[in-house]
Amino acid sequence: MTRVHDMGGRFGDGAVTPEPEDEIFHEEWHKRALAITLATGALGQWNIDTSRHARESLSPQDYTRFSYYEKWMGGLAALLVDKGLVTVEELAGTTDPVPSPLADRAMKADQVAGVLAKGGPADRPSNIAPVFSPGDEVIARPHPENEKVNGGHTRLPSYAAGARGRVLRMHGSHILPDSNAHGLGEAPEPLYAVAFAASELWAHPEHPDDEVVLDMWQSYLRSAT
Structure with missing residues (x-):
């Protein structure tokens, strides 16, 4: 089940209005x-x-x-x-x-x-070998919930669950938030930039040919082939 914060692409929340670059704090x-x-x-x-x-x-x-x-x-x-x-x-x-x-x-x-x-660099060496390369077709896993902790933290948004995309690039190996948030260790694994067509994510996109690029850990993805 999703939580109230997982609201990306939700209907009815209104347009995103960018703030002036020099307006950092309102109060x-x-x-x-x-x-x-x-x-x-x-x-x-x-x-x-x-x-x-x-x-x-x-x-x-x-x-x-x-x-x-x-x-x-x-x-x-x-x-x-x-x-x-x-x-x-x-x-x-x-x-x-x-x-x-x-x-x-x-x-x-x-x-x-x-x-x-x-800063707080999150890149780490990992013993998990990358299985995807730029250009590969992938599918985000169908259930966006944290697989390690019931109700736990994850960076996989619900609107991308089950969606088909393509790998743009690999970022190296990074700390897995799903583990790190709960004291289970950093568990670093390969991290990819994945492009999803708007028409793949939503039934009625305003601009179907637009793309959303998400950073996705390897355990969030499955091969589309």
Whole structure:
């Protein structure tokens, strides 16, 4: 079953309206939300896939009414409590906070630029050999759900499930989010850029000849031949 966040191509959500390139934050607190997310991530208690899963696990009621950065804060609050870094009472301000044993890992202001410049590369060596090459016809697996964890995180969108596409290029081997989000190891495997015709994805595409290019891990794909 799909979750509320898996809304790509869903009818009725309106057009995508690009924002001005210089309009990064709409509110002052959005900057703080980004800063807090970076600072807590630097504590090393979770990875980017874990944090994405936390946001996706918000209740449908909260997910649909929260703004972008409210989703970030909702997911982060759940992670902080789940990992035992703070209590619900501390977050609510109903009890005095207890000093954290991870305080010495706190990111300082002069470290931020270096951390952002370094990024978080997800390419890794893998013992799984690639089985597809550019030009190969492939089919996305028919069930988009995480095959390792019931209700778990995945990067396979439901609208692409069972669709036929062609491999444009191989990106090398990368961490598998379906595993990494749940503490099951990085499990790197080959990652491909796959092009899908709009007419393959939707029954009534506005521009049938358009293509959608998705990055797909090898376990998401099957040979079309």
